[in-house]
Amino acid sequence: MTEQSRVQPQDGAALLPEPFLNWFARRGWAPRAHQIELLARAQAGKSVLLIAPTGAGKTLAGFLPALVDLANRPKRRPGEAHRGVHTLYISPLKALAVDIERNLGKPVAEIGLAISMETRTGDTPAHKRQRQKFSPPDILLTTPEQLALLIAAPDAKRFFSGLRYVVLDELHSLVTSKRGHLLSLGLARLRRYVPGLQAIGLSATVAEPDELRRWLVAQGLSSPLEGEVPPKAAVGVTSEGTAIRPSAAAATPSARYAGTSPSRGEEPMADLITVAGGAKPEISILDSEERVPWAGHSSRYAIPEIYEAIRKHRTTLLFVNTRSQAEMLFSELWRVNEDTLPIALHHGSLDVSQRRRVEKAMESGSLRAIVATSTLDLGIDWGDVDLVVHVGAPKGASRLAQRIGRANHRLDEPSKAILIPANRFEVLECRAAVEANYLGAQDTPPLADGALDVLAQHILGMACAEAFDADELYAEITSAAPYARLSRETFDRAVDFVATGGYALKSYERYAKIRQTRDGRWRISHPRFAQQYRLNVGTIVEAPYLTLRYARSGRGASRGGPVLGKIEEGFLESIAPGDTFLFAGKVLRLEGIRETEAFVSNAVGNDPRIPVYAGGKFPLSTYLAGEVRAMLADPARWKALPDQVSDWLRFQAEKSVLPRREDLLVETFPRGQRHYMVTYPFEGRLAHQTLGMLLTRRLDRAGARPLGFVATDYSIAVWALDDMGSLFKRGKPPLSTLFDEDMLGDDLEAWLAESWLLKRTFRNCALISGLIEKRHPGQEKSGRQVTVSADLIYDVLRTHEPDHLLLQATRADAATGLLDVSRLAEMLSRIRGRIVHKHLEHISPLAVPVMLEIGRERVAGEANETLLEEASLVEEAMGSG
Secondary structure, eight states: OOOOOOOOOHHHHSSOHHHHHHHHHHOOOOHHOOOOOHHHHHHHTTOEEEEEOOTTTTHHHHHHHHHHHHHHHHOOOTTTTOOOEEEEEEEEEEHHHHHHHHHHHHHHHHHHHOOOEEEEOOOOOOOOHHHHHOOOSSEEEOHHHHHHHTSSSTTTTHHHHTTTTTETHHHHHHHTSSSHHHHHHHHHHHHOOOTOOOOEEEEOSSSSHHHHHHHOSSSOOOOOOOOOOOOOOOOOOEEEOOOOOOOSSSOTTOBOEEEEEOOOOGOOOOOOEEEEOOOOEEEEEEOHHHHHOOOOOOOOOGGHHHHHHHHHSSOOEESSSHHHOOOHHHHHHHTTTTTOOOOOEEOOBHHHHHHHHHHHHHHHTTOEEEOOGGGGSSSOOOOOOOEEEEEEEOSSHHHHHHHHTTSSOOSSOOEEEEESSHHHHHHHHHHHHHHHHHHTTTOOOOOOOHHHHHHHHHHHHHHHOOOOHHHHHHHTTTTTTGGGGGGGGHHHHHHHHHHSOOOOGOOOGGOOOEOTTTTOOOSSOOHHHHHHHHHHOOSOOOEEEEEEEEEOOOSSSOOOOOEEEEEEEHHHSSTTTEEEEEEETEEEEEEEEEEEEEEEEOOOOSSOOOOOSOOOOOOOHHHHHHHHHHHHOOOOGGSSHHHHHHHHHHHHHSSOOOOOOTOOOEEEEEEEEEEEEEEOOOSSOOOOOOOHHHHHHHHHHTTTEEEEEEEEEEEEEEEEESHHHHHHHHTTSSSHHHTOGGGTTTHHHHHHHHHHHHHHHHHHHHHHTTTSSSSSSSSOOOOOHHHHHHHHHHHHHHOOOOOOHHHHHHHHHHHHTOOOHHHHHHHHHHHTEEEEEOOSSSOOGGHHHHHTTTTOOOTSOOOOOOOOHHHHHHHHSSOOO
């Protein structure tokens, strides 16, 4: 575990059993004040949120109540039945659960506690999962998906009958997604089994603590029963500056479901412990001697300097934002690895055995560097990591803080990090992220209402466990914070969807998964639906994948050898047998594809293609976007930027103008046979793609004859046959009309009606809700089969039942995800009356990056910039024009 405080906390000896005190004393440690405070709160029956910096001993604090309670528990008598799980630890990552088992096992053994502890993830063998159901460990380390499976089992109530604590690690990461919605429903079911269940949330980065405090406890609870007085919670401050706040409305174990949600001011909350302090990280931005690229995301220019940083440190953790970037960076580092340093690769598409080997090598300290994606973002406790290198901009201040926290894991020693901007705009973003980190700013997204497709999946799971009463299940579900505002009418529609598929599909028997019995309860209509549920549970919808398997060269799709991992079906369909590509740091040749497997052999090649993965591209956070705009508008802040970047901004001010923070700059200029409009909203790629589609529709109606657009995190370029700058000057249309907020009404609806985007979103909702099942006993549908099924059903529902529950879920997903409508609406409101138009004769320096994106080859994963095209654009932008 992490290093402990030598400050003696008050009353520690009174709360900790002697074996624990002896264990601390043998190491010259004392338990930290917040660890004792959390133990006291838990022993008083409270749920608690602990917010503490990396290295503060969060993990031990979270487990201490469980370990002490287990240490004091009487031994099991001979012949006594196996006890159920005592403590459930839930992590967002499989690797984190494995890491906790390793790190917690050491103090458990050294203290001499007779406690069993096991992991249960998707990687756990089936025979071990089956054994755990009959002989559960005291502490089970698991994931949200496995919890959903466990509570859907007929014997779930027995399995969890002895549950006392649920420890939720990296809580901020769990609660903001559909996984968090599913987990919240799982906790609601656990609280039904064990009314006095206590939740302990652990997090290092939280923007709005009260949201997480509500999430941890049951919502919609009635007042305590007459005669019952909830225990008062003390308010105080520990010697470390740890703030202790009581719950807003403490709920007693016997509290009842109220059936309707309370008003916002009455919502129950867990106690809050916030640990101040911790050494500030040492973060630098690479000031490269090489030319910082104008565009692109590869960071190849900095490879020699990255390698030199690896050579100078014991262990370096290199983070990137996408799997394709990870493959490229790993390959480039091996190309320059003259010292043959042990460098490894870790991302979610690699086979589990390879990931575990890498994690074990990191644990033993035998690696000098590891290239990773978000699979290692959270909590992994490797004290020997003395440098974090973030390749590419972090896209969020909280994400940067999380990743930097992977170094050192010691509270009083600073983590060290280097940011490697991939292009010039990313230099500004990295500078904004560094300043935010020193200010302690957080930009985790706000929590959303619970998704309806997740609700449908959970309803089916609860029917698999036991027949349910709709009134009771509604009360249970609305006790989960994301669903506290769920109306009874919407809940009934969700039950009807699981029972019939909805009005347009009710004649098909395969959608009738539950039925109502004479006593009014709902039960599963056939055992096969329970089997299907177990095969398809979860909310992570991956792009269609094929398994990569070794085969002999020249044998085609023949019988294969070891599995390497998985790769997206769409990428493999874009190449032909004989083509080479990078995977797991190897150059592979595609031999052939058969059913759900792709057969490959080792190859050599100087120009292998890099797979592009659909997931992993994070949007630029609103906070960082605002800071980048502020930096552009304030020349005094340019002193912190590299000379080549500050010179670029000065040239922009000379040739055109730099927008003020709340303004929108619109530049128009001719180039070749086309006319261009470049705008700089700085609202992230998702919002910009939506805005680009809507702008081109409006420009088409205005007669500008637009040909296309391209969007980055920072800007949008639209090109057309007509001179858009002259049209705007004549007011045909006025720019205020072009960027009017009403584009999010009929224009958005019309575009969505004819685009593929809603169909793609519907496909995911259909899979999560259980309407379409990808996995069947002994077989799995291909991505193409799933897509065809989803598209057919989507067309039927749009025509015959446009208010169908899944279409409602689809529109909500698209608005908050792929479209980023709310952020776009805020931007359009902000710029009203603040649009600055510059009609130029030549491209501006600020427009060069987005212009270089036009026609960029993406299949190969951000290929090298076309230097000839860049030289031409730069000369034009910086020249005398």
